[in-house]
Amino acid sequence: MSLDPVQVMSGQVKELKVGPSSNGDSRGSWEEKEEFDKDKLGLTTKPKPVTGRRSRKVEGGVFFPKPENAVTVAVSSRVLFRTEREQKVFEQEGVEEYLRYQIEHENEPFTPGPAFPFVKALEAVNCRLRELYPQSEELFDIVLVTYNHAHVGIRLINTINHHNLFIERFCMTGGSSPIGYLKAWHTNLYLSADADKVREALSEGIAAATMFMSEKVTEVSESQLRVAFDGDAVLFSDESERIFKAHGLDKFFEHERENEDTLLDHGPLKGFLEALGKLQKKFYAKGQRLDCPIRTYLVTARSAASSGIRALKTLRAWGLEIDEALFLAGAPKGPMLEKIRPHIYFDDQMFHIEGAAEMGTVAAHVPYGIAQKHNAKQNPTVRK
Amino acid sequence: MVSTIQNTDVKQGFGPENMRLKKGIIGKDSSLCLLAEDADPVSSLQKDADRAVVVAVTSRAVFDCGAEDGDDVYGVGVAFPLLQALQRVNERLLEENPAESLLFDVVLITTDSQQQQQSSRIISNTRHYGLEISRFCFSSEEDFIESLLTNHVDLFLSTDRSEAAQASHKGVFSALLNRKVASSEQLRVLFCGDAVIRPDTDSPSASQDAAQSFSAQLGEMRQRFGLLHSPLSIVLVTSRGGRESCGTALRTLRSRGVSVDEAYCLAGAPRSPFLSLLRPHFLLNNDLED
Numbered sequence: 001m002s003l004d005p006v007q008v009m010s011g012q013v014k015e016l017k018v019g020p021s022s023n024g025d026s027r028g029s030w031e032e033k034e035e036f037d038k039d040k041l042g043l044t045t046k047p048k049p050v051t052g053r054r055s056r057k058v059e060g061g062v063f064f065p066k067p068e069n070a071v072t073v074a075v076s077s078r079v080l081f082r083t084e085r086e087q088k089v090f091e092q093e094g095v096e097e098y099l100r101y102q103i104e105h106e107n108e109p110f111t112p113g114p115a116f117p118f119v120k121a122l123e124a125v126n127c128r129l130r131e132l133y134p135q136s137e138e139l140f141d142i143v144l145v146t147y148n149h150a151h152v153g154i155r156l157i158n159t160i161n162h163h164n165l166f167i168e169r170f171c172m173t174g175g176s177s178p179i180g181y182l183k184a185w186h187t188n189l190y191l192s193a194d195a196d197k198v199r200e201a202l203s204e205g206i207a208a209a210t211m212f213m214s215e216k217v218t219e220v221s222e223s224q225l226r227v228a229f230d231g232d233a234v235l236f237s238d239e240s241e242r243i244f245k246a247h248g249l250d251k252f253f254e255h256e257r258e259n260e261d262t263l264l265d266h267g268p269l270k271g272f273l274e275a276l277g278k279l280q281k282k283f284y285a286k287g288q289r290l291d292c293p294i295r296t297y298l299v300t301a302r303s304a305a306s307s308g309i310r311a312l313k314t315l316r317a318w319g320l321e322i323d324e325a326l327f328l329a330g331a332p333k334g335p336m337l338e339k340i341r342p343h344i345y346f347d348d349q350m351f352h353i354e355g356a357a358e359m360g361t362v363a364a365h366v367p368y369g370i371a372q373k374h375n376a377k378q379n380p381t382v383r384k
Numbered sequence: 385m386v387s388t389i390q391n392t393d394v395k396q397g398f399g400p401e402n403m404r405l406k407k408g409i410i411g412k413d414s415s416l417c418l419l420a421e422d423a424d425p426v427s428s429l430q431k432d433a434d435r436a437v438v439v440a441v442t443s444r445a446v447f448d449c450g451a452e453d454g455d456d457v458y459g460v461g462v463a464f465p466l467l468q469a470l471q472r473v474n475e476r477l478l479e480e481n482p483a484e485s486l487l488f489d490v491v492l493i494t495t496d497s498q499q500q501q502q503s504s505r506i507i508s509n510t511r512h513y514g515l516e517i518s519r520f521c522f523s524s525e526e527d528f529i530e531s532l533l534t535n536h537v538d539l540f541l542s543t544d545r546s547e548a549a550q551a552s553h554k555g556v557f558s559a560l561l562n563r564k565v566a567s568s569e570q571l572r573v574l575f576c577g578d579a580v581i582r583p584d585t586d587s588p589s590a591s592q593d594a595a596q597s598f599s600a601q602l603g604e605m606r607q608r609f610g611l612l613h614s615p616l617s618i619v620l621v622t623s624r625g626g627r628e629s630c631g632t633a634l635r636t637l638r639s640r641g642v643s644v645d646e647a648y649c650l651a652g653a654p655r656s657p658f659l660s661l662l663r664p665h666f667l668l669n670n671d672l673e674d
Contacts, residue, residue: 064626064651064652064653066652066653066654067653095611095612096610096611099611149611149645149646150620150634150644150645150646150647151643151644153630153631153634153644153647154631154634154635157627157628157630157631157634160627161627167627168626168627168649168651169626169627169649169650169651169653170627170630170647170648170649171647171648171649172646172647172648173646174617174645174646175612176646180661181648181658181661183657184653184657184658184661185653
């Protein structure tokens with residue numbers, strides 16, 4: 001079998017000083033640890049008590065959060081693992097042969113897919129959260145939600161075991177739509193290789209993005225989760241993009257200036273940023289702001305001096321903190337992302353997704369808004 | 385409770401297509417079981433006793449007997465789509481192989497004296513709705529279990545939890561019918577994985593053997609169809625336990641000849657939102673005691 005996933009992610013990634021941060025806070029090295037008072041378990045956000053239902057424990061004393069209390073990330077098997085060979089069997093020889101092949105190779109684990117480093121980083125955050133808040137259900141909960149038939153189940157379980165992933169919940173729908181199950185899990189983010197399913201999830205109000213397998217993948221941190229977002233049509237609605245597409249750049253600037261004090265409407269990933277922010281605050285409450293294992297980035301084509309102001313004001317009004325806001329004023333995003341090294345970057349435009357992938361950043365497409373009518377042709381190495 | 389239904393009485397209640405009844409079996413306590421012979425070529429096939437999968441359903445679940453407008457026609461009950469789905473499986477099995485003997489054999493059983501006395505109306509209603517029923521058992525609450533045993537029922541389905549539990553205790557493999565509306569196009573059977581790997585030690589081993597035997601028959605039936613467009617779907621849900629529990633359940637079922645189509649590992653998440661989506665007709669190996 002090919003790559004040992006541990007090798008891919010070895011080596012510490014040192015904190016890089018990147019771009020002007022929006023609020024001017026100085027950032028010390030994230031390796032500094034601050035002492036915290038272990039005895040004072042002052043929980044700032046207590047899980048809401050639900051009458052009659054206690055937190056669920058399963059065998060081995062392992063702890064599982066109620067779906068509504070956790071930040072649930074649902075991933076499909078095709079983004080968590082690499083399944084190209086099997087896909088080919090399916091496409092060329094049909095479903096029966098595909099499943100027969102899967103069963104035959106049941107004891108061969110799949111190799112990591114594009115969402116794998118992201119999922120590992122979520123688990124690292126969970127470890128830190130459990131240390132600080134052992135009884136809390138406010139954790140990341142990773143659920144495998146796949147269209148796959150249960151015949152592939154044993155191979156998927158073997159693979160999860162092989163890679164030491166902490167995934168205890170899954171839905172293998174055997175061909176039925178996964179969307180209803182996403183709601184049953186109170187899904188905060190859905191990642192899939194299938195753009196149609198992602199679109200369906202978005203239309204149901206669930207944050208979702210399409211992921212692609214890329215040949216070049218740069219190393220990312222194993223201990224700090226880094227999530228980067230585009231602004232328009234991802235965190236914010238696509239209203240400004242519509243103006244730009246319809247009337248050009250000058251009109252866009254004029255519109256933004258005139259509406260500087262009007263909040264932008266929210267976009268499909270706003271809720272996920274909010275969920276990340278809630279978890280970050282739990283670290284801050286324990287004096288771990290500088291050592292926080294979650295870091296968020298805004299990477300936008302807006303410029304700091306003009307159109308960026310409206311974006312910042314909107315975030316502030318929403319009560320959302322973003323650790324670093326990078327206003328590129330139209331410059332290419334690839335090089336900046338390569339410096340940040342996020343585990344995942346969300347953008348609504350395939351042009352930027354491809355640009356990011358070319359430089360080794362794992363980018364996920366949010367098929368939302370006006371840009372979908374103007375998407376660039378897909379790069380052949382970036383498969384659906 | 386003595387049944388007073390005679391063959392002649394039954395015939396009088398009918399329209400032009402008289403259902404002929406033959407081979408009445410009088411049970412120990414005088415419950416009456418009647419084998420139906422229809423004009424319909426499909427169901428007139430005498431189902432091979434060894435190969436047929438005998439499923440008994442309570443009449444109260446099939447018909448809504450409360451709706452009495454003086455009209456002899458009952459409303460449909462929650463088990464109605466189930467019977468249609470069972471029929472569809474049989475039809476498809478015969479399409480694949482006209483000589484197929486592994487078919488569902490549906491028994492309609494009354495489990496209380498009030499229903500027992502409605503026998504002629506029950507029979508006429510099955511005719512009215514075109515339901516394929518092989519046998520009728522008009523029993524009361526005292527002797528229905530005896531009827532189930534006498535008729536070698538492989539699975540007893542009821543909406544009444546205590547009824548199902550009682551039958552289970554006496555060694556009849558029983559399951560609760562889903563009260564919510566289910567499909568009439570595809571039979572959806574849900575295995576509760578927690579019990580697959582940790583069998584309920586309260587139920588007698590006869591019931592457990594019956595459970596395994598039914599599962600094996602179901603598994604074999606499933607194999608008759610391809611992966612897509614199957615009229616029968618087998619679903620596994622594990623409520624407690626993590627992925628290892630589900631993996632063990634998958635392997636255990638596989639070793640019994642049951643290939644699962646859909647698998648859901650809930651690891652403590654509440655079951656009802658998932659059951660609403662899954663819409664099974666009934667749950668197997670589900671704890672009947674809670």
